[in-house]
Amino acid sequence: MRLFRLCTNSQLYLDRFHDQQPELEGRPYIEQYRKLMKDCYGWADFWTHGFSPLGYEVWEPVGNAVVQQKQWALEHDVEYSEKWLFEISLSQIKDFAPDVLLVNDHHTFGKSFLDRVRESCPSIKLIIGWCGAPYTSLDVFKAYDLTLSNVSSLLDVFHAKGLNSRLFRHGFSATVNDRLATVSDRGPDVSFVGSAISADQYHTSRLELLEHLSHNSALEIWSPNGKVLQGGGIASSIIHGAVFGLDMYRTLAKSFVTLNTHIDISLTYASNMRLFEATGVGACLLTDWTPNLSELFEEDVEVVTFRTAEEAVEKMDYLMAHPSERDSIAEAGQKRTLAEHSFTQRAKEMDELIRNELA
Incomplete structure (x- = not known):
């Protein structure tokens, strides 16, 4: 074929x-x-x-x-x-x-x-x-x-x-890990890597979430939409330029925690690439809760979920304060992705x- x-x-x-x-x-x-x-x-x-x-x-x-x-x-x-x-x-x-x-x-x-x-x-x-x-x-x-x-x-x-x-x-393709150099240095504490488009059906909810987290957590953002983010009240000091390809995977892998949030047309259904990209490289994933997420990952064992911006901040703080548990979740999430989502x-x-x- x-x-x-x-x-x-x-x-x-x-x-x-x-x-x-x-x-x-x-x-x-x-x-x-x-x-x-x-x-x-x-x-x-x-x-x-x-x-x-x-x-x-x-x-x-x-x-x-x-x-x-x-x-x-x-x-x-x-x-x-x-x-x-x-x-x-x-x-x-x-x-x-x-x-x-x-x-x-x-x-x-x-x-x-x-x-x-x-x-x-x-x-x-x-x-x-x-x-x-x-x-x-x-x-x-x-x-x-x-x-x-x-x-x-x-x-x-x-x-x-x-x-x-x-x-x-x-x-997720395991070839990423084959091509990704070993990540020795760690940081930031919490990353978000992705787009922030204000158009209808895209990222209105995401922008609201990122704005709240930018004032209440150690979040750092990598995005091609810096002007949109700044226009939403997010300080330029935590906004970095877009990262792509292996640079993107490297940023995820270095993060102690990485944030995922879905596009507006899929807020009630876990579906995006970041779920598998982040877990695939061994990052501890904090993602928005959806009813079907349990079909993909076990909550609080393989990934961590939140339902509100306030809960996201609480979960970030908890994961940073409990490194052993955080790393165990990251390891379990990677194992699940490589086994079932490759x-x-x-x-x-x-x-x-x-x-x-x-x-």
């Missing part, structure tokens, strides 16, 4: 990556690609590793990584225009001739592009789409044979609209979905 994952990365991340490694420009595509994958941003090449034991061939190029994408086009005599992102991506799909196309950027790759892909690539038997955040139009989901989401409220909408959709959870496990689940759909 051949699977092609169609994706993009944050442009802020890609710009920083290439600014820090200008020597990559002009190097062979495969060298550039492997270097980017080793930094473990987003899903990186985690599906490649997860599916490998199942006999899949997987390719996960980053569609908007302009330097390496144009290098691939040069090496394969592919001509392109100002619409290079779509033209090169289409050429890569045709060159790879996958059985399955997995799309996890529904904003960039719309229905008209996917219709063209289906017409141009007869090898494709199944198009699977991913949606874990607010969307602007349902049209793109009509181009998928199957839509996966980690957010139950989105699935409710998809089902009501007659779309073939399934619940599918995020996971990309190896998720690949098995995805393989079952694929085979059922093809049947």
Whole structure:
């Protein structure tokens, strides 16, 4: 089975990556690609590793990584225009001739592009789409044979609209720990790493929580949305710039406690990547309580939960005052993630979905 994952990365991340490694420009595509994958941003090449034991061939190029994408086009005599992102991506799909196309950027790759892909690539038997955040139009989901989401409220909408959709959870790749250098120094006491977007359905509740914690705890924040946070009354002294890839995982691993809070569209359903990223690298996770959290982790044994901002402060103080218990929770959380929430496990689940759909 051949699977092609169609994706993009944050442009802020890609710009920083290439600014820090200008020597990559002009190097062979495969060298550039492997270097980017080793930094473990987003899903990186985690599906490649997860599916490998199942006999899949997987390719996960980053569609908007302009330097390496144009290098691939040069090496394969592919001509392109100002619409290079779509033209090169289409050429890569045709060159790879996958059985399955997995799309996890529904904003960039719309229905008209996917219709063209289906017409141009007869090898494709199944198009699977991913949606874990607010969307602007349902049209793109009509181009998928199957839509996966980690957010139950989105699935409710998809089902009501007659779309073939399934619940599918995020996971953690053990390759992160293989690539992450040993963390010797520790600190901060409590971290929050993530976005803070004030738009509807995104992070209104998160911003309110962070504002309260910033005045009542030792919280430090790493986010690309510093101006939004400062506008919400959070002091600039505790706000650091965004961290991505291995730098992000390193920040989580160094923290004595790391905070997780869900996007507004999923406040009643534990679903985000941070649950598994934080526990996967061995951080002690303090996360907002939801009714389904017990399906993923044992409360106060593998993760710690809070229901209010005041309770979050109390739990932070307790964990900092009881290091042995804190470290035991972190160890148990990591063990659970590596055993049950790995990309190896998720690949098995995805393989079952694929085979059922093809049947």
